[in-house]
Amino acid sequence: MSLVIHDPRELRELCRGWARTGATLGLVPTMGNLHAGHVSLMRRASAQCDQVVVSIFVNPKQFGPREDYAAYPRTLEADQAICDKNGAGVVFAPSADDMYPEGFATTVSVAGLTEGLCGASRPGHFDGVATVCARLHGLVLPTRAYYGEKDWQQLQVVRRMNEDLGFGATVVGVPTVREDDGLALSSRNQYLGAEEREAALCLWTGLQAAVELAKAGPGPAERFEEAVADVIAGEPLAELEYVSLVDPTSLVPMARLDETGRLLVAARVGPARLIDNIALVPGGE
Secondary structure (H helix, E strand, O other): OOEEEOOHHHHHHHHHHHHHOOOOEEEEEEOOOOOHHHHHHHHHHHHHOOEEEEEEOOOHHHOOOOOOOOOOOOOHHHHHHHHHHOOOOEEEOOOHHHHOOOOOOOOOOOOOOOOOOHHHHOOOHHHHHHHHHHHHHHHHOOOEEEEEOOOHHHHHHHHHHHHHOOOOOEEEEEOOOEOOOOOEOOHHHHHOOHHHHHHOOHHHHHHHHHHHHHOOOOEEHHHHHHHHHHHHHOOOOEEEEEEEEEOOOOOOEOOEEOOOEEEEEEEEEOOEEEEEEEEEOOOOO
16 A cells, blocks of 8 residues: 655655655656656656655646636545556655645746747746645655656656756656557546547647658658648647747757657647647658
8 A cells, every 4th residue: 555645745755755765766657647648757756766756736826817716526535546556655645735835836847848838838837836846856865757748848847846956856757648549648537528538639640640750861840840731620629729840959940850859839729728749750650
């Protein structure tokens, strides 16, 4: 059974004690409502680390005023059972007051990486992400921290935050877990009705169309971006927010696909805002 901790001070003392014994510590930050994608993070962590901490915290600082903070699914009891079965030694489930006590006045902001893509339509979102992740990294001081590649922009933001603030963790990106038909797993998928669920496949179908084009070799970024946009435009229940070919690390838009890039897409399907991405290799898979 995983040990459930709510108090950040208790978590810090436990992790410091483990570190003094030479144990390697793995951190898996989540907002709960766990699915197979989160399980892949836990299993990777438990295979590589002596002790694993899974945080379950719906972070209010990363939600905008018109976003789904209040409605975001909270399933702590079911989440604890999943953690028990997948190598988590500790489930850290704080309240908002635990994480941000009275007088908390610090915001972590990562310049550059946060200004485009999802950051353009969600002002302040990545400040909230960087702040909560800095808080978690500071409490646990993990040897390795595990984040999914589905939110590619978030992964790069956390890597930069971890490096700049000197936490010393290895930030491990874990490949996206998908349904059999290719839809990326997301807690927000449960907002979708049956028709919307089918429509949501347009993100993955569009990305695959771009991959097929890339097999022919280098070309202007617009060629690959338009391939995705055209597929999404053909789905009446979907509304494209952005599609962009970027440098995988800096997230700077690429003018051409002459070397490996990352193609990122966001779209609204019914009530859900969905994101996905894929590596794009000129002349390759």
